Amino acid sequence: MQSQDLQHFIDHGHQVYLPHVSIDCAVFGFHENELKILLLKWKHLNGWSLPGGYILRTEHADVAAHRLLKQRTGLDQVFLQQYHTFSGPGRNKIQDSSRAIETNYHVVIPEDNWLKERVVSIGYYALVEYSKVTNPQPDALTETCAWCDIHELPTLLFDHQEMISEALKALRAQLIHHPVGLNLLPKEFTMLELQRLYETILDTTLDRANFRKKLLGLKILKKTGERPSGKAHKTPHLYSFDKRQYAKALKNGISFS
Amino acid sequence: MQSQDLQHFIDHGHQVYLPHVSIDCAVFGFHENELKILLLKWKHLNGWSLPGGYILRTEHADVAAHRLLKQRTGLDQVFLQQYHTFSGPGRNKIQDSSRAIETNYHVVIPEDNWLKERVVSIGYYALVEYSKVTNPQPDALTETCAWCDIHELPTLLFDHQEMISEALKALRAQLIHHPVGLNLLPKEFTMLELQRLYETILDTTLDRANFRKKLLGLKILKKTGERPSGKAHKTPHLYSFDKRQYAKALKNGISFS
DNA sequence: TGTTATTAGGTACAAAGTACACATTAATAA
DNA sequence: TTATTAATGTGTACTTTGTACCTAATAACA
Numbered sequence: 001m002q003s004q005d006l007q008h009f010i011d012h013g014h015q016v017y018l019p020h021v022s023i024d025c026a027v028f029g030f031h032e033n034e035l036k037i038l039l040l041k042w043k044h045l046n047g048w049s050l051p052g053g054y055i056l057r058t059e060h061a062d063v064a065a066h067r068l069l070k071q072r073t074g075l076d077q078v079f080l081q082q083y084h085t086f087s088g089p090g091r092n093k094i095q096d097s098s099r100a101i102e103t104n105y106h107v108v109i110p111e112d113n114w115l116k117e118r119v120v121s122i123g124y125y126a127l128v129e130y131s132k133v134t135n136p137q138p139d140a141l142t143e144t145c146a147w148c149d150i151h152e153l154p155t156l157l158f159d160h161q162e163m164i165s166e167a168l169k170a171l172r173a174q175l176i177h178h179p180v181g182l183n184l185l186p187k188e189f190t191m192l193e194l195q196r197l198y199e200t201i202l203d204t205t206l207d208r209a210n211f212r213k214k215l216l217g218l219k220i221l222k223k224t225g226e227r228p229s230g231k232a233h234k235t236p237h238l239y240s241f242d243k244r245q246y247a248k249a250l251k252n253g254i255s256f257s
Numbered sequence: 258m259q260s261q262d263l264q265h266f267i268d269h270g271h272q273v274y275l276p277h278v279s280i281d282c283a284v285f286g287f288h289e290n291e292l293k294i295l296l297l298k299w300k301h302l303n304g305w306s307l308p309g310g311y312i313l314r315t316e317h318a319d320v321a322a323h324r325l326l327k328q329r330t331g332l333d334q335v336f337l338q339q340y341h342t343f344s345g346p347g348r349n350k351i352q353d354s355s356r357a358i359e360t361n362y363h364v365v366i367p368e369d370n371w372l373k374e375r376v377v378s379i380g381y382y383a384l385v386e387y388s389k390v391t392n393p394q395p396d397a398l399t400e401t402c403a404w405c406d407i408h409e410l411p412t413l414l415f416d417h418q419e420m421i422s423e424a425l426k427a428l429r430a431q432l433i434h435h436p437v438g439l440n441l442l443p444k445e446f447t448m449l450e451l452q453r454l455y456e457t458i459l460d461t462t463l464d465r466a467n468f469r470k471k472l473l474g475l476k477i478l479k480k481t482g483e484r485p486s487g488k489a490h491k492t493p494h495l496y497s498f499d500k501r502q503y504a505k506a507l508k509n510g511i512s513f514s
Numbered sequence: 515t516g517t518t519a520t521t522a523g524g525t526a527c528a529a530a531g532t533a534c535a536c537a538t539t540a541a542t543a544a
Numbered sequence: 545t546t547a548t549t550a551a552t553g554t555g556t557a558c559t560t561t562g563t564a565c566c567t568a569a570t571a572a573c574a
Contacts, residue, residue: 018277018375018377019276019277020275020276020277020278021277021278021344021377055344055377057346057375058346059346060344060345060346061342061344061377062344082341082342084339085318085339085342085379087278087312087317087318087319087379088317089314089315089316089317118275118314120275120278120312120318120377120379122342122344122377190521191521191522192520192521207562207563207564207565208521209522209523209524209563209564209565209566210562210563210564212521212522212523213523213562214561214562229571229572231572233518233519233520233521233570233571233572233573234519234520234521234522234569234570234571234572235520235521235570235571235572236520236521236522237521237522257562447552448552448553449551449552464531464532464533464534465552466532466533466534466553466554466555467531467532467533469552469553469554470531470554471530471531486540486541487541488541488551489540489541489550489551489552490539490540490541490542490549490550490551490552491538491539491540491541491550491551491552491553492539492540492541492551492552493551493552493553494552494553514531515574516573516574517572517573517574518571518572518573518574519570519571519572519573520569520570520571520572521568521569521570521571522567522568522569522570523566523567523568523569524565524566524567524568525564525565525566525567526563526564526565526566527562527563527564527565528561528562528563528564529560529561529562529563530559530560530561530562531558531559531560531561532557532558532559532560533556533557533558533559534555534556534557534558535554535555535556535557536553536554536555536556537552537553537554537555538551538552538553538554539550539551539552539553540549540550540551540552541548541549541550541551542547542548542549542550543546543547543548543549544545544546544547544548
């Protein structure tokens with residue numbers, strides 16, 4: 001962001017964006033049998049945060065979330081779910097982020113500026129295919145946008161630790177009624193990869209044979225015919241989601257364990 | 258509300274309340290085997306709405322919801338759950354309600370007033386004991402506050418029809434992990450009353466014998482010893498929730514059906 | 515070519531869910 | 545007082561689902 005753009009954002013942003021309301025997104029990916037989350041490292045603040053931003057005055061929050069995600073990941077059609085709105089009066093994002101702006105851009109934000117007022121933040125979580133997000137982009141106030149292992153989170157700013165915990169809870173609850181593999185895995189995958197995804201999200205271990213039976217019983221998977229080579233001793237089958245059956249099953253209601 | 262108070266609210270409300278954010282509550286009760294919801298009939302607007310209001314600038318949204326509920330129902334310790342935030346840019350509550358204020362109180366609200374701007378609304382649902390809400394109170398803009406049968410809803414203003422649908426969905430989902438009888442029924446109740454509650458919320462019929470077994474299997478009910486008289490042929494036992502066991506079971510996770 | 519690691523599939527048992535029958539009991543009627 | 549009735553309380557047989565673990569098949573590897 002140019003310095004003059006920033007000044008305009010500070011002075012007139014409240015005319016374009018809805019003040020007092022923001023969005024934060026927990027973007028999940030799955031890589032090497034681990035659940036990852038997309039985080040931003042702030043300039044001049046010692047910590048990381050979830051990607052987020054403001055809602056345009058004429059914009060639905062869902063649309064804003066998609067727009068923000070596109071800016072970070074480049075992706076368009078992302079599985080996105082609102083899960084909770086964080087409304088603590090002590091949310092100090094504003095103070096801290098204002099301070100970061102001032103430090104970075106050598107501007108002073110007036111005390112009565114819209115950026116210094118309290119915000120309520122609508123929390124979304126997103127599920128994306130890890131391999132499609134090769135070069136996540138930081139925003140004006142952050143220097144790095146990167147995947148972090150969910151078990152090795154860095155210091156988090158604001159109330160974003162709680163946001164991630166709640167997003168994980170929501171994801172786990174969702175998993176029961178919604179097979180999330182479609183959104184987190186590449187088009188083709190082995191049964192074991194799908195099982196590892198479930199195990200990672202649910203933070204447990206599952207019986208291989210029974211997992212297989214249950215998932216195939218849902219009738220939402222189909223064999224691709226192809227089999228990967230070079231790794232396992234017996235080459236596993238590759239599966240993909242049968243989108244028709246998947247949509248049909250979702251309507252009738254799916255239940256996993 | 259006095260006319261001068263109102264003028265103050267219009268002119269200075271934005272200093273006390275957080276603009277652009279509101280709260281709406283779907284308050285559920287259970288009476289005569291029917292699920293009821295608390296609605297407000299507006300003055301000079303042809304329709305009803307959910308109870309709602311604004312958040313104080315220093316107040317958590319959950320606290321605001323409790324405060325607003327107390328004003329309507331008189332109740333203090335209400336089971337309250339945030340379920341969704343409604344953020345459509347076309348939400349016309351503000352325009353309509355401003356018009357209602359102007360019509361009722363013969364004041365004019367300036368175009369740039371905070372009350373005429375878009376709001377994002379945090380949706381809560383509440384579960385209350387019907388018999389404890391004997392005299393629900395309308396607010397300044399409404400003439401009646403009353404229980405309405407969930408199957409016989411009147412014309413609803415704004416996007417409150419959608420809000421109710423979503424609240425019902427959330428309540429149904431909640432019922433699986435959270436026996437809501439504690440919040441919706443009086444202290445003592447028969448097994449059949451509890452069953453009717455479940456049937457009403459889930460909109461289905463359940464086998465009497467199996468429902469009984471399942472609920473008793475949860476170990477969260479206890480017989481009171483007393484039995485009501487005068488109605489049934491064989492007098493049913495009265496049950497109440499064993500709050501200790503209830504809390505314990507909640508921790509370990511409850512699953513219904 | 516046999517060994518081994520891994521996947522594919524099967525089976526036997528346990529637990530939970532479902533349908534329905536029967537026993538019990540208090541109000542009601544004869 | 546006694547039989548009837550309508551509701552509640554309880555049991556049982558059956559079905560479905562879940563769980564543990566075993567065997568067969570197969571591709572990589574020594």
